Amino acid sequence: MNEPQNKSRRGFIGVAAAAGAGLGVAAIAPGLHLIEVSQANPTHAPSQGASSQVRWGMLVDTTKCASGCDACVKACATENGINETVQDERQVAQWIRKIDLTDPKSGRRHSLPMMCQHCAEPPCVDVCPTGASMKRADGIVLVDRHICIGCRYCMMACPYKARSFVHQPLTAQNPEVPRGIGCVESCTFCVQRVDKGLKPACTEACPEGAMLFGDLNDPNSEIAQRIAREATTRVRADLKLDQGVRYQGI
């Protein structure tokens, strides 16, 4: 890529070197070094990006999750611009869905939200033929729609039925959440919000506070402390996918 700042940086270094030659040091002023000046970009300072020091995860307390409540599903749809009407209800985009479970032996019923579990060993990434299905350094599993060919192999591979396919042209997307025809999509942990330091929309919308989002790698985070203290489960832990989403009470 031809980056225009390279030219100005070269020019700057040339000038600075000429100035520094007189002083015999590569410092412009006391405490101010060339490297800092060349890296500083006050008008456009991009964020550092996803860090592997962080592992985003979620803890869902199903004992608090009410059957019939779909606040998380609605919040997800609003945040991510899932507003299209589909021809066949099997084509509905399900980034998050509510599931009601009944234990046939005891008759115990509970309700829980199911979404992408953001596995550390994601099968969707393993099977993707183009590399579109990918995991960020901070553990968020995403689809790169720029290279997704819509083969839906990842939908087959996912044990949680977390992914859906867009069947029709879309026009009313959220500008921050591009999504469209011919691509597979799933929960992104609201990556556009997480990168701003916010919580996912579902977590924020839950009226019972049943969803907790945070950094699993940070021992001081609430989620890490609760996981260390209380009994939590991963759905189909036998698959050894090391999911980022954990449940309580199932």
Place this chain on the structure above:
Amino acid sequence: MKLLRIPFAVLLAAFLATPLAAFAGAPKPVVKIENPGQCIAPADEMRRNHMEMLKHQRDRTLRQGIRGEKASLNECINCHASKTTGTVTGKDGFCQECHSYAAVKLDCWDCHQPKAGKHNAAHAETMGAKQ
């Protein structure tokens, strides 16, 4: 022989004149700049390299989570969306106009929102106030 030479001279003159006339009359895309001022790079560089800038930026944003870079499709839209239609597509749309002219198919809008939307309204106002 003289009779033959005259038409040849006429033909030669016509041949030389035609391309000039054709170029002068060739239609050019009408690009409407809604917010005149400084883009992120000089216009000739933007015309030649905007696709490269966006392509590299999109990969860094999606795959590495680096946000707030200089090149950004949403920022293009915020600044270049038509004030009447609110979009960069359609007839006279900033993106569409040139791409139709150059016969380059744009599939950005299969997924990306070409309208300056709810998140961009406030930004568009401040951009307008600056001018």
